[in-house]
Amino acid sequence: MKTELGKKLVQNAVELIDLLGLEQFTFRKLAVKMGSAEASIYRYFENKHQLFVYLLNWYWEWMAVRIDFNTLNVESASKRLKIVIDVIVDTINRNTSIDVINEEALHRIVVREGIKAYHHKLVDEDNKEGFFLSYKSLCGKIASIIKEISPDFLYSRTLASTLIETANNNLYFAHHLPRLTDLKAEAKDFSSQLKQMLEFFVFGVIHANIMMNVYLDSELKEDMLK
Amino acid sequence: MKTELGKKLVQNAVELIDLLGLEQFTFRKLAVKMGSAEASIYRYFENKHQLFVYLLNWYWEWMAVRIDFNTLNVESASKRLKIVIDVIVDTINRNTSIDVINEEALHRIVVREGIKAYHHKLVDEDNKEGFFLSYKSLCGKIASIIKEISPDFLYSRTLASTLIETANNNLYFAHHLPRLTDLKAEAKDFSSQLKQMLEFFVFGVIHANIMMNVYLDSELKEDMLK
DNA sequence: TATAAAATAATAGTTTTACTATCTTTTGCA
DNA sequence: TGCAAAAGATAGTAAAACTATTATTTTATA
Numbered sequence: 001m002k003t004e005l006g007k008k009l010v011q012n013a014v015e016l017i018d019l020l021g022l023e024q025f026t027f028r029k030l031a032v033k034m035g036s037a038e039a040s041i042y043r044y045f046e047n048k049h050q051l052f053v054y055l056l057n058w059y060w061e062w063m064a065v066r067i068d069f070n071t072l073n074v075e076s077a078s079k080r081l082k083i084v085i086d087v088i089v090d091t092i093n094r095n096t097s098i099d100v101i102n103e104e105a106l107h108r109i110v111v112r113e114g115i116k117a118y119h120h121k122l123v124d125e126d127n128k129e130g131f132f133l134s135y136k137s138l139c140g141k142i143a144s145i146i147k148e149i150s151p152d153f154l155y156s157r158t159l160a161s162t163l164i165e166t167a168n169n170n171l172y173f174a175h176h177l178p179r180l181t182d183l184k185a186e187a188k189d190f191s192s193q194l195k196q197m198l199e200f201f202v203f204g205v206i207h208a209n210i211m212m213n214v215y216l217d218s219e220l221k222e223d224m225l226k
Numbered sequence: 227m228k229t230e231l232g233k234k235l236v237q238n239a240v241e242l243i244d245l246l247g248l249e250q251f252t253f254r255k256l257a258v259k260m261g262s263a264e265a266s267i268y269r270y271f272e273n274k275h276q277l278f279v280y281l282l283n284w285y286w287e288w289m290a291v292r293i294d295f296n297t298l299n300v301e302s303a304s305k306r307l308k309i310v311i312d313v314i315v316d317t318i319n320r321n322t323s324i325d326v327i328n329e330e331a332l333h334r335i336v337v338r339e340g341i342k343a344y345h346h347k348l349v350d351e352d353n354k355e356g357f358f359l360s361y362k363s364l365c366g367k368i369a370s371i372i373k374e375i376s377p378d379f380l381y382s383r384t385l386a387s388t389l390i391e392t393a394n395n396n397l398y399f400a401h402h403l404p405r406l407t408d409l410k411a412e413a414k415d416f417s418s419q420l421k422q423m424l425e426f427f428v429f430g431v432i433h434a435n436i437m438m439n440v441y442l443d444s445e446l447k448e449d450m451l452k
Numbered sequence: 453t454a455t456a457a458a459a460t461a462a463t464a465g466t467t468t469t470a471c472t473a474t475c476t477t478t479t480g481c482a
Numbered sequence: 483t484g485c486a487a488a489a490g491a492t493a494g495t496a497a498a499a500c501t502a503t504t505a506t507t508t509t510a511t512a
Binding site: 136 | 358
Binding site for chain 4: 453454455457458460463468469470472475476477479481482
């Protein structure tokens with residue numbers, strides 16, 4: 001991101017992956033789009049996978065920054081968690097003339113193909129290299145908010161990663177595999193419906209154990225206990 | 227699956243994808259392993275992606291059969307849903323001499339790379355071809371059990387797909403990205419811990435609206451409502 | 453049973469992708 | 483001005499993805 005070519009590279013990579021999909025995207029095509037040479041790109045990234053992971057890290061860190069910015073001075077942990085959901089679901093309006101990265105295009109890439117970064121045979125090697133630190137840190141940030149809301153909640157990390165993945169999945173499903181979700185992509189208030197559903201899921205689970213102790217109907221309680 | 231070569235192909239494909247990962251797996255390597263020719267494989271499958279989708283469909287249909295078999299004559303919908311969770315999490319002991327498909331290897335493939343089947347640029351084309359009917363039908367089956375438990379629950383499809391994906395994710399995370407889950411892969415009773423967690427999540431969400439009406443503490447209720 | 457048609461197998465290609473090597477040119481900047 | 487680092491141009495290799503062609507076997511039925 002320090003050199004002109006580096007910026008151009010990342011900018012064009014996001015646009016081209018958004019357009020072609022990760023599988024059809026090649027360094028050669030990127031070079032042609034940029035009016036540059038394939039070999040020049042290899043000076044920045046060893047291969048397509050490393051470029052992809054770089055872009056995802058950029059996204060995850062951008063998310064963390066947006067969460068920090070938007071939750072600053074918000075006392076209530078519950079309110080902060082709701083803001084997290086807003087940040088995950090919404091993309092912001094970007095300033096085309098200033099921004100290097102097209103955040104909306106990158107968001108589409110993340111929703112469609114982000115999981116591929118870590119769902120492969122060589123995850124462990126990648127993980128040792130620190131490829132997923134940003135994602136793990138983002139989940140950690142969300143998990144700690146959950147812990148604030150309910151300190152004795154056992155599954156804060158799982159809930160944090162599930163929140164992110166469920167948000168992206170249902171956005172994707174609504175557009176491409178509608179039978180896998182209850183949301184309708186056509187709905188005018190789709191994004192607020194998605195947020196509402198995520199809040200329902202997240203707060204439902206967080207308060208499940210609290211509520212279990214209150215709601216003493218034996219049959220239901222039995223359902224929830226092993 | 228009707229011809230000898232077809233069986234050998236599918237059997238060897240599962241073993242090789244398990245071993246190499248989808249990216250490193252090629253038709254040439256498969257042909258060498260089978261002692262057959264690359265072109266012969268192309269007569270069965272147009273390309274690697276179609277073979278992969280075939281294997282996933284086999285898996286999803288196998289899951290549906292196992293669910294039907296194990297929930298037969300089980301009255302309580304809650305109990306049936308728990309059985310669904312058991313079926314998703316556990317792999318069964320296989321009979322090496324009879325089975326064409328190594329279900330444990332296929333399960334590892336699904337957990338690690340199953341999502342790649344539908345997370346790509348050409349989903350819509352694939353979906354039109356009916357590539358994901360088995361998966362959608364499996365989710366539908368689970369969603370209808372959820373509906374039985376709570377007929378006014380709004381998110382049965384989402385919860386069904388989230389259940390499957392969360393089960394696979396947390397199994398995968400525990401082994402490769404432990405900071406993204408609360409479960410410990412080393413734990414002796416790992417699989418029962420995973421089931422317990424999934425039950426907690428699923429029943430927690432299902433009963434969230436019921437319990438909301440009972441648990442009237444205003445602050446918490448406010449948290450859960452938009 | 454003979455034989456043509458159809459299905460399957462093996463062989464040998466082509467094209468594209470992923471990556472490397474090498475040399476030349478440009479450019480930032482001391 | 484000089485010079486090191488970055489970038490560009492060119493050309494290559496190895497493997498992957500896919501195809502066309504020919505050979506062999508199976509099957510269908512006269």
